[in-house]
Amino acid sequence: MKKSLIPPNFQVLITPFGLISAMAILGAVVYNVGVARISQQNLQMAQTKKNESVLAERVSVLQEVSGTVTTQAKVADAAVPNINPGLLTLSQLRLLASKTSVTVVDFGIGSEIRDVGGLTRVETTIVVEGSFANVVSFVSQINTVAPIAVPGKIRITSAGALSRASVTASSYFAPLPTKLPSLTEPITKLTSAEADVISKISLLTQPAFLELTAQPAAPRSNPF
Numbered sequence: 001m002k003k004s005l006i007p008p009n010f011q012v013l014i015t016p017f018g019l020i021s022a023m024a025i026l027g028a029v030v031y032n033v034g035v036a037r038i039s040q041q042n043l044q045m046a047q048t049k050k051n052e053s054v055l056a057e058r059v060s061v062l063q064e065v066s067g068t069v070t071t072q073a074k075v076a077d078a079a080v081p082n083i084n085p086g087l088l089t090l091s092q093l094r095l096l097a098s099k100t101s102v103t104v105v106d107f108g109i110g111s112e113i114r115d116v117g118g119l120t121r122v123e124t125t126i127v128v129e130g131s132f133a134n135v136v137s138f139v140s141q142i143n144t145v146a147p148i149a150v151p152g153k154i155r156i157t158s159a160g161a162l163s164r165a166s167v168t169a170s171s172y173f174a175p176l177p178t179k180l181p182s183l184t185e186p187i188t189k190l191t192s193a194e195a196d197v198i199s200k201i202s203l204l205t206q207p208a209f210l211e212l213t214a215q216p217a218a219p220r221s222n223p224f
Helices: 008-065 069-079 086-099 132-140 192-201
Strands: 103-114 120-130 149-159 162-173
Touching (some): 069 192, 086 162, 132 149, 132 162
Antiparallel strands (some): 103 120, 120 162, 149 162
16 A cells, blocks of 8 residues: 555645635635625615616606796797798787787798707898877887797888888797606706796797687587
């Protein structure tokens, strides 16, 4: 029988030492995996808390503006609609003409003109007659209606007691946003400058819309 080179005393320690080494390696692996998972859980918890904070802030902001946001949206949409405002602008100018006691003798709506920046404009031309004071009053109030009408070409002529004004005003429109913000994206309130713009356009003469209510169907008489 071949004699072992390892002393008997060391042979007794090989098995326990091997087990201890294996347990140490296994413990190190488990520790590293555990630390990685704990770090991942901590990151997820931090992100969850951040999302909860953002959602709570969104709820607070929405509750704060819930009483005014609908009105502000309607005001903004009336000032710069998402569809061609040519007919609506013409209707507003005709109402203004009646208000200022001038007579509309001619009108026209031009084609759409796309400007740089995403806005599209349409030019509305209107010709009115009346006393000089009334004609001037009409022209000076064109920028008080919604949709916003920016006077461009203005020509006023007079013949005796009758004056005539030919005005071309530009109205703008743009598509509504098509992308909603993420639920975890904070909501920012209007800046003071934005709130000032909303306050100013809310003073414009808003178009009057007729809302029709549904009526129940009337019973039909038997024609036979």
